[in-house]
Amino acid sequence: MQLTIKYFGLIAEITKRNKEQFEFSGTLINEFLETVYLKYPKLKETHFQVAQNNEIVSKETIITQTEIALLPPFAGG
Numbered sequence: 001m002q003l004t005i006k007y008f009g010l011i012a013e014i015t016k017r018n019k020e021q022f023e024f025s026g027t028l029i030n031e032f033l034e035t036v037y038l039k040y041p042k043l044k045e046t047h048f049q050v051a052q053n054n055e056i057v058s059k060e061t062i063i064t065q066t067e068i069a070l071l072p073p074f075a076g077g
Contacts, residue, residue, distance in 0.1 A: 011043065014043055015040050050070060
């Protein structure tokens with residue numbers, strides 16, 4: 001499946017891009033992350049959350065959308 005991956009904040013700085021297309025044949029967010037870590041090893045050391053369909057999801061979530069966002073920690077005030 002062709003995924004559109006959006007990167008924000010520190011994640012975009014590490015990947016040096018805001019968005020990219022990704023060919024992926026797995027089914028779980030965890031499998032997707034392993035593929036991302038191969039391309040961007042520094043992300044393995046970085047804390048971030050994954051969103052699908054504008055909702056934060058767990059690593060065990062099945063990928064059902066073609067757009068995934070990697071979100072850095074947010075600070076609130």
